[in-house]
Amino acid sequence: MENLKANPKTSTTDTDIFDARLQRRAFLQYAGASAAVVAMVAAGCKKDRSPIVSTGTTLDFKNDIGVLNYAYALEQLEAAFYIKVASAPPASFTQAQKNYFQDVQYHEIAHREFFKKVLGTAAIGNLEVDFSSINFNDGASVLAAAKTFEDLGVAAYNGVGVRLTTDAYLVAAGQIVSVEARHAAWVRDQISNGSFADLSSLTSLGANVSGGLDAALTPDKVLTAASKYIKTKINIINL
Template sequence: MKIVKPNPPKEDQEVASRIHRRNFLRYLGAGSAFLTAATLASGCHKDDDDFNMGGEGVSLGSGDIAVLNYAYALEQLEAAFYTQVVNAQFSGMTATELAYFTDIRNHEIAHREFFKAALGANAIGSLEVNFSAVDFSKRDSVLGTAKAFEDLGVSAYNGAGQYLSNTDTGKVYLGLAGKIVSVEARHAAYIRDLISNGTFAADDVVDANGLDKVRTPAEVFTIAAAFIKTKINTSTLPR
């Protein structure tokens, strides 16, 4: 069984160190005011018992903080997965594929670090992930898992936006999430076409109205739970 410990590998730490959190937030148009707003929002929206440990497992908090921690958990999962993909390099991986997977890894680490910085003291800790079901030496296993993660991530962001508050802060969150989900969709399209060319917008993810799939937090965690060893209390997430 392959259990990936919370401590990130050296390559992960090097990438994260290049992402100066304050500069990254400024680049996204938020800056230090966003961090302050996030802290204030957590104080306004959370119930102390729920935030501290309202049930079994790591609490995500409540209100907008719960939604952000939800996204942070998924970005931790994806960053850990692609770090392992780049380190292991499945048999037959081309130089172009390695370059693209490295880009995806860097994007996911950047997303993870963004949420960690935005949440500040309200951020959940580093999660332990379980990739025992993935054979990182085999192309089909890696691509199949990558497809599942990317499709899941896009549907998770699509479903989470409705739960953000209709405050100025909540609207900032929504705008930033929109920038991130568009990148996740680019990843999904690339992975899908590696598996089968032309399936980047197949009807299992895009419906007849040209709209992408939406999943609720409960649906997302039901799927993601197989890859996350850390027990997470999802009871405070919006329903």
């Protein structure tokens, strides 16, 4: 994580993100993301960063497409959050914290665009988010929200992996969740040093975090917990 302390503040334009910064700064390379995944991301990443409002969407878990759309929905939420923080970080943030949120916005955009590219015409629409419960001027509020998103993200991937039947999708999901787990660990240490692997907050949602295993939650529990941040109505079928 040394680069988080050394990197200067970066531009938040799409050109900077995908023509230069994503390749140079994002630590997906440290998480073992394959060249194939990176290539697919790069091919589809020059997008409008402002989400289009949709009136509702359905996640059908009868096959892999439903699982991928579920992951796509969560990555949309995370990308929107990190873009907002990176564009105007709290004044109390250290330079390392500012650099972290700059870096991670690129990761989440890359994840979002990866799923959008893979899904093609089968992709759900863009979600409308609701961050009214987050005080983006307060460092503690931002870090708490980041912890919530990352912990839920890790538990979501762990809980839905069993539903994937295509090996390539399962491998990609594993590569992405390993990055999300690194995010979760870093954020937790910012809040309370040494708590990087503590996911006890998810036990109230039914997650088992004992025995050295990371948390896993089913989609219905994850989406219920995330619903306060999503305005778009999400229906779940064939779960």
